[in-house]
Amino acid sequence: MYRQTEIISDLSKTPPSEGLEGADMIINIGPQHPATHGVLHLVITLNGETIKKVEPHLGYIHRSIEKMCESLSYRQFIYATSRMDYLSSHINNHGCALCVEKGLQIEIPARAQVIRVLMDELTRIASHTLWWGAMAMDVGALTPFFLAFREREMINDIMEETCGARLTMNYMVPGGVMFDLHPNFQKKVKEFITHFKNKIDEYDELVTDNVIFRNRTENVGVISKEDAISYGMSGPSARASGVQCDIRKLYPYEIYNQLQFEEIIETGCDSFARYLVRMKEMRQSLSIVEQLIDNIPDGEFQAKTKAVLKLPKGEFYSRVETARGEFGVYIVSEGGTTPYRIKFRSPGFSNLSSLDHIARGSKIGDLVAIMGTLDFVIPDIDR
Amino acid sequence: MGFGFENITASIHNWLYNTFNPSIALLIEFILVAICIITLFSLLGLVLIMMERKVSAWMQVRLGPNRVGPKGMFQTVADTLKLIIKEGMTPDGADKFLFNLAPFIVMIVAMVLMAPIMFAKGFQIWDINIGILFFASVSSVSVIGILMAGWASNNKYSLLGAMRSGAQIVSYELSAGLAILTVIVLTGSLRISDIIESQQNGWWIFKGHIPVIIAFIIFLIAVTAETNRAPFDMAEAESELTAGFHTEYSGMKFALFFLAEYVNIFIVCAVGATLFLGGWMPLHIGNWQGFNHVMDYIPSSIWFFGKTFFLIFVIMWFRWTFPRLRIDQLLNLEWKYLLPISMVNLLLATVIAIAGWHF
Amino acid sequence: MNGEELKIKLAELLPDITIEEGGEWLNVLIAPSSWLSFSNQLRNTQGLDLDYLFCLTCVDWKTHLTMVYHLTSTIHRHSIVIKSNLDRNKPEIETVSHTWRTAEFHEREVYELFGVNFLNHPDLRLLILPDGWEGKNPMRKDYEDPINIIKL
Numbered sequence: 094m095y096r097q098t099e100i101i102s103d104l105s106k107t108p109p110s111e112g113l114e115g116a117d118m119i120i121n122i123g124p125q126h127p128a129t130h131g132v133l134h135l136v137i138t139l140n141g142e143t144i145k146k147v148e149p150h151l152g153y154i155h156r157s158i159e160k161m162c163e164s165l166s167y168r169q170f171i172y173a174t175s176r177m178d179y180l181s182s183h184i185n186n187h188g189c190a191l192c193v194e195k196g197l198q199i200e201i202p203a204r205a206q207v208i209r210v211l212m213d214e215l216t217r218i219a220s221h222t223l224w225w226g227a228m229a230m231d232v233g234a235l236t237p238f239f240l241a242f243r244e245r246e247m248i249n250d251i252m253e254e255t256c257g258a259r260l261t262m263n264y265m266v267p268g269g270v271m272f273d274l275h276p277n278f279q280k281k282v283k284e285f286i287t288h289f290k291n292k293i294d295e296y297d298e299l300v301t302d303n304v305i306f307r308n309r310t311e312n313v314g315v316i317s318k319e320d321a322i323s324y325g326m327s328g329p330s331a332r333a334s335g336v337q338c339d340i341r342k343l344y345p346y347e348i349y350n351q352l353q354f355e356e357i358i359e360t361g362c363d364s365f366a367r368y369l370v371r372m373k374e375m376r377q378s379l380s381i382v383e384q385l386i387d388n389i390p391d392g393e394f395q396a397k398t399k400a401v402l403k404l405p406k407g408e409f410y411s412r413v414e415t416a417r418g419e420f421g422v423y424i425v426s427e428g429g430t431t432p433y434r435i436k437f438r439s440p441g442f443s444n445l446s447s448l449d450h451i452a453r454g455s456k457i458g459d460l461v462a463i464m465g466t467l468d469f470v471i472p473d474i475d476r
Numbered sequence: 477m478g479f480g481f482e483n484i485t486a487s488i489h490n491w492l493y494n495t496f497n498p499s500i501a502l503l504i505e506f507i508l509v510a511i512c513i514i515t516l517f518s519l520l521g522l523v524l525i526m527m528e529r530k531v532s533a534w535m536q537v538r539l540g541p542n543r544v545g546p547k548g549m550f551q552t553v554a555d556t557l558k559l560i561i562k563e564g565m566t567p568d569g570a571d572k573f574l575f576n577l578a579p580f581i582v583m584i585v586a587m588v589l590m591a592p593i594m595f596a597k598g599f600q601i602w603d604i605n606i607g608i609l610f611f612a613s614v615s616s617v618s619v620i621g622i623l624m625a626g627w628a629s630n631n632k633y634s635l636l637g638a639m640r641s642g643a644q645i646v647s648y649e650l651s652a653g654l655a656i657l658t659v660i661v662l663t664g665s666l667r668i669s670d671i672i673e674s675q676q677n678g679w680w681i682f683k684g685h686i687p688v689i690i691a692f693i694i695f696l697i698a699v700t701a702e703t704n705r706a707p708f709d710m711a712e713a714e715s716e717l718t719a720g721f722h723t724e725y726s727g728m729k730f731a732l733f734f735l736a737e738y739v740n741i742f743i744v745c746a747v748g749a750t751l752f753l754g755g756w757m758p759l760h761i762g763n764w765q766g767f768n769h770v771m772d773y774i775p776s777s778i779w780f781f782g783k784t785f786f787l788i789f790v791i792m793w794f795r796w797t798f799p800r801l802r803i804d805q806l807l808n809l810e811w812k813y814l815l816p817i818s819m820v821n822l823l824l825a826t827v828i829a830i831a832g833w834h835f
Numbered sequence: 836m837n838g839e840e841l842k843i844k845l846a847e848l849l850p851d852i853t854i855e856e857g858g859e860w861l862n863v864l865i866a867p868s869s870w871l872s873f874s875n876q877l878r879n880t881q882g883l884d885l886d887y888l889f890c891l892t893c894v895d896w897k898t899h900l901t902m903v904y905h906l907t908s909t910i911h912r913h914s915i916v917i918k919s920n921l922d923r924n925k926p927e928i929e930t931v932s933h934t935w936r937t938a939e940f941h942e943r944e945v946y947e948l949f950g951v952n953f954l955n956h957p958d959l960r961l962l963i964l965p966d967g968w969e970g971k972n973p974m975r976k977d978y979e980d981p982i983n984i985i986k987l
Binding site: 118120126127128142229230231232233234235236239240243299300303305306308309456457458459461 | 532535536537538632633636640706707709713714715716717718796797798799800801802803804805
């Protein structure tokens, strides 16, 4: 069973400076700090180098996207969601488009489904490569960051040709995708596949088997399966603790139920397990891309939809698997052209809630490695 | 030998003492040496920083600096200019005196360490009879500068960085010292010129059997840690402590820390080259008269700088390949592995030296 | 467990609930006062095991607030939605952060954006908004900010 509530209940309500014991020290990591990959602010209580408490302070990049979406139409609000988890903007858009389609009850053409899945998986690879570089940088190796960017650039170039953007794609719209694929798409993706297959082995050689890296991540940041579930963790971080939570397998959307891929589950529960899950996921995503790239069906890339979308009265919830975990979109509709209430269940927010639990008792260096393996994207947490 | 530094220095020395009375001649020699050292210091800083950038760029599949001057060669000069005109801020609440003193201590230590190094045959500032001991003892003073900087900054990151650095340098001094002792035992002298002289028929790394090779590896690891270089850059650890002990430093004061770091790398590599790779001594192999003769034609300064820069390259290679250790793992590595190994190793080397088993 | 079985099981646990169907999942409407014991039962009852709180939010219906909890079971893979209507002037509900840890953050978010007071919450402070936003509840429908919100 999971640990009883002492974790939360001893978080004191007093300001941090009061109630400190003799040798304790408060230190602010962030909002400007190289390890937080953005504007996350952690107030940590230290005893020497050992962490006694981590208190995340959020909101430095809070734009209240949920409130904004209440005054945007069902076509418009998708654009705002690219700005949340900017590293997997395709998948965010996908989740929103799915939710609107669920409300409108439209079937999207087979070609659009395949394109969406292709784009999702390419995004996942791009996101994971960036994570790999940043993670290695967190534990002090600077070179992997540049190697990772080399591969990420190739995906960005592919995206740029088809979607016209490199970061915030806005490519998925209710009813399908916005444009057809670029003629070069298949050729370039195949080039990427052959390139990346060699490079991912190089990644393993450089970082995975490194003794220092192993020492830094193995048995560091352990979270048990029960705790991971209780903390609402999802995605690779939860799967490293043995939780089966891949939305693509459990609640398949689009054509995921027709594809051959494995849900990667590790039982190490530590930072290294989280690292391994992501590394293996890259290979799985690559195999999905390989399966689909020669089998893109012909036909329409968008279903016929009305110019102004109106969802029926009701509540709609859709979930997709982003690179960081389960992304949920909850739309409450009153029957108008804009959502009455919209809630984005972002994976990072739930994963962050476990940080204090994971990091207690470890060293500062460990905290950085833990944050690296939990793979936070701050706009995704703040929304 | 034709061209050689020893003739030049000897003739300058003789000319000065013949022309002036001895005390003035000594004074002039002091000034000359100071000018040489300061020039070398800044030159080394420029060259090494440039080298680091190019090496890292090469390892990271990118170009590196390529805009200022031919192939970006003047990039460091431009950076230095920028650092000179930047405001050197002293934060509120800092201990102003110690804060401003710290970079100078670190730099002066680096400068003093230049004294016993033999840059070429007969080209040495001070052939002191305890040369290596001098190196080992003076180099540990730099930790005071780092602790001072961290303490005086009134910044928790700086303090943590300085404390880490203190623990680290004090521990790694031990195995560096024991690795050095291995060669001292074989040579029987602390004087730099004697150590180099003893390698006339082969460098210690070739002559000394396995103990010297082990000592060389331990020495490399220990000096990497002593100079606070990755994978042992706990004092800076930019992803953990932003910039560690020099978080609050800016402008020229920061540049002094930066410069001292690179000059320290040069010095430890020079000592490594002197002890294990024969200093300025050309590559001599036993009785191959012809080969040895050809090797003698390469100037001794090129031998010395070639070896030193090779070692510097190795240390840079470490930095751009390895992740950083955690502080407790770092100390474990020293106290649980390197120290026992180097003690046993020293014993082996002593046995070899007494029995005369080395070549 | 399918929908019918779930319905029977839930009715056994707490008789005065309203179950509505139609959506993707079973919607269960409960009274806020019974939430504390009911949440523990949902989490711990054999056969239900709703151990994964994947979404916690609030909807402002202008007349009242509705707390929405999306729960799923990682063992049986069934999901239900729990709703509870709160008084808009004095919204109060028992916290579930001791049952599902992740609720601690989600409840802090709802507290600052909707002003719902979670009783016995271990650390009810502003999470996302900066200091000085206590009691302003920006996600409520009647929140007005003439500078930053442009009415079309």
